[in-house]
Amino acid sequence: xxxxxxxxxxxxxxxxxxxxxxxxxxxxxxxxxxxxxxxxxxxxxxxxxxxxxxxxxxxxxxxxxxxxxxxxxxxxxxxxxxxx
Numbered sequence: 073x074x075x076x077x078x079x080x081x082x083x084x085x086x087x088x089x090x091x092x093x094x095x096x097x098x099x100x101x102x103x104x105x106x107x108x109x110x111x112x113x114x115x116x117x118x119x120x121x122x123x124x125x126x127x128x129x130x131x132x133x134x135x136x137x138x139x140x141x142x143x144x145x146x147x148x149x150x151x152x153x154x155x156x
Contacts, residue, residue, distance in 0.1 A: 097129040 104126040108115040115123075123132045 097127060097135065099128075100126040 104115050104118075104123065107122070107126070108118055111118070120132045127135070
């Protein structure tokens with residue numbers, strides 16, 4: 073086993089996102105999937121504006137930014153705590 077490669081991958085792996093870190097929002101996944109199906113596309117291929125119709129309390133752009141910030145924050149924390 074390549075221990076140095078394993079440790080490198082471990083350092084670069086983002087920490088899990090805990091439930092209390094998730095934004096307070098509601099997504100109608102069933103409605104989103106039904107809408108995408110009615111258009112003949114996958115839900116991921118819908119525009120952000122179309123996805124926003126099924127998100128209450130936030131927008132897709134804002135949720136993506138919050139998720140990115142959470143991952144970056146946790147990686148920085150994990151990296152710094154492993155140095156000391």
